[in-house]
Structure formats: C-alpha cells, structure tokens
Amino acid sequence: MKELFMNIRIRDIIDILIVAFAFYKLFMLIRETRAEQLIKGILVLFIATKVSEWLELYTVYWILDKTMTVGVIAILIVFQPELRRGLEYIGRSRFFTKSFVEIEDESLNKIMDEIVDAVASLARQKIGALIVMERETGLNEVVETGTKIEGKVSSGLLINIFIPNTPLHDGAVIIKEDTVKAAGCFLPLTENASLSKELGTRHRAALGISERSDCIAIVVSEETGAISVAENGSLSRYLDVKTLKQILMDMYKYKDQKQIFLLKWRHKDEQGKEQ
Template structure:
C-alpha cells in the first residue's frame, strides 16, 4: 500500500492561487478597520470549531446560524474591499488585453494628451509646490469618474498650467476640492472625493492626501497632491501613497497613465 500522498500539478496550482488571493486580500485590508473586523470574524470561527469539537450543542446551534449567513455578512461588511479587489482585476492591462477589452474601454471623446500638455501639468505642480499652493489633481484612466464630476463645476477645457494654477489659487471659488482630468481635458473642478478609511497613515497628512488615497482605492484613477504646508508633491495610485516624489518621477508616472503622443496640441 502506497503511504505517500500523491501531489498533482493542479494541487500545487491550487495552493498558489489561494496564496495569491490571500496575499492581495491582506494588501487590500491592511491598515483599515476591515482588518480588525476580519480578525474578529476569524476568532469567532475558531471558537465555533472548538465548540463543535467539544459537542456543546446549544452554543453550536446558535453559532451555526450565525456562520450559515457568514457569506452574506462578509459581502455587506467588506463591500468596499470587494469592490477594490474587483477593480484591481478589471483594471489590469494584461487581463484586458487578454480578453480583448482594451479597445472597448477606450474613448474617442477625450484625446490622448500631447507631450506639451504633460509638461504643462508637471510645470503647474512645480509652480504650485514652489509657492506652497495646495492642490489635488485626479487623472482618470478607464473610468470616466462621472459620479465625481457631477459633484463639482464642469469646465471642459484643455490642460493648461496657467488654468490649473488659477483654479487652485487661494482666493478663487474653485480652489477647494479636486480637479478631474480626463484625456487631454480638465473636465471639472471643486469635485468631492471619498476619504480613505485607513487608520495607519501619518497623522500629519491632511484631507487632500486622504481624499487622493480614497479615490485611488475605489477607482483606477491617479491622484496628484501638492502640499500647502510643505510644498511637496505626492501621488496616490492603486491604494498606495507615494510621498515627496521628484518632478522626474511625476513625469514618468504620468506617462504611464496618460500615454502622451508626439502630436501637437489640438
């Protein structure tokens, strides 16, 4: 009789896939209230297993009813994290290319920004950082952020460093809130962004950084923050905050998001 356990290639693949999902689940909920909730639910589940092992029928019956609706409870409690996980999969360029969905998401309404417009965007951030002018610029990708555009004032103007600096000038009525850029257009200003629920952030970070991180968690957008207190530039993308980046780093990150062409400004 063979005493060895037969391990197939599919078993190894199964383990790797589960490890991959658990890792990304941890990355999504770490530092949030959801992580503490997950630990609480895990402790309750372990306690239920102990109760069943000890044949404590009354508690087992009561907890069994609770565990029975556990999937629905998880969906309700972790709806934001589930949305972020699905967004992570849906916005993956390799996945979209494999399924042939990359052309479906492309829009002819907003043209790709030119190299000149990209330079003006970086220049505006540089000037605002030098003058300690606070700013929050959200650069959309596949999602057009229509629900967030509706919260602000529509502009629909070409990207311009002068316009961006004017919008975020302290005495203007549009400076409070976020500017949304879609393609080669500044589509709206004074837009309201969702605030992240992460509680392990640096307490010195203000609402701009938390709003930038929040929009990057629930959409595929990239958010640029110019600190009013420190005059530093930061970027939030895919739920990660990159603090105090250089202008060269900002240009490179924008190139990856906007894919500027060599054509002149239209």
C-alpha cells in the same frame, strides 16, 4: 502515497494552480486592509464553533453556529468596498477593457509638461492642489460632484483653478487624457487608520480615490508645498519635479509603430515614506 501521485492528471494540476492563483490574488487585494483583520476574526469564530461542537458545549455552539449563518449576509455588507475593488480589478483586465489610448508623442510630452509646470508653480507658491488623472476606471460619478470644465489641459488653467478664495479651489480637478473634465469635485476619504496625523484632507482624499480606482492623484501641500502622488492606496511624498514628470510619463508606454501608449504605471513608494 505513490498511487495517489500516479492518479494525478494534468487537469488536476491545472485545477490546483487556478485555485492557488485565485487565493494569491485575493490575498494581494485584502493585504494591509481592514478586510485582512476581519478575515482573521471570522477564522477565530469558525474555530471556536468547531471546538464548542467537539466539547459538546451546546449553548455556545448554537450561538456561534447561528452567528456564522447570519454572518454570510454580514460579510457581503462589511466587505462591500473590497468586493467592489475586486470586481473592478477583474473589469480592468485586458480581456474586458482597452488598455491603451492613442496619443502622439509630441502631444503626450506637452500634456505632461503642462501638468508638471502647474504643479511646480503651485508648490513654489505653497498653494494647495489636488489633481486626479483618470485611467481605465471611469470617474464620472466623481465628475458629477463638481463643476464641469471640458477644457484642454494647460498649466494656466490648472493654476487659476487652485488660486485661494476662488470658487473651485477647494476641491479636486479630474483629468481624462488631455481634457480637464471638472473641478471642485468631492472625493471619498481613506479609511486607513494607520496614516500619519500630519496628513490633511487633501492627502486622505487622494488616498481614498486611489483605493477605489486605478487613478493617479497628485497633491500639493498647502502648508509645505510638498508634492505627493497617491496610487493604488499608497502615498509617495516629497517628490521633486523631475520624479513627478517621470511618473506621469511612465503612465504611457510605447506599444507599437502607431504610437499607442499603454496606461500601466505602478508606482510603489518606499515603506519609510508612507508615514
């Protein structure tokens, strides 16, 4: 045992740390998703295959062995959303992307005020709304499903879009930096089966798009006027206007004297409010 430790080199330690870090990141990506349950099922099949081989149950072993062989292709199909999410996570790293935008402090405050004022007004009137704020992951494929606006962010524009019985009120608005890119957009719904039954289509769409990108989605409930925010597959509900403003401002962190703000907000709701 002593000789084993004596033969360990620095590069071996680095190798182990890299593998451990990779497995940790993989676990964080699949945690509390359907992929976690699928991996458990694969492990059960693998153990059953080895046990049947050890017990010389040749027919059972042949079936399980062939299932595992074909299962490699099946894994690529079943895990497609998780694989896409993982590759997007790698692509969003600072090494590959610009993680900042240049926005003047005064302009930033104005944009956030316009969005918060619109959400507050919609909440008071109990008008349903779904606003998606693009960050590093592009949402052009979502923009193409709606009607392009290409207008400056303003509370009046956002309120008018969501007025009931207007052509664009029933979809999502996509905002990129200080521009309303499109309205009436269709979003993918979340596949999380553990969500509360009281959550409607808007909340499920907000969660769906937040699971597939690093965007932030703001939801106003049509029934209660409650304000919610979805980010990274988590939903924070019953927010007040002050908290919403702080969340949006925290998306942009001051970086240097050139007034560059870093897009890096990560909002985690308390576990009790996710239901």
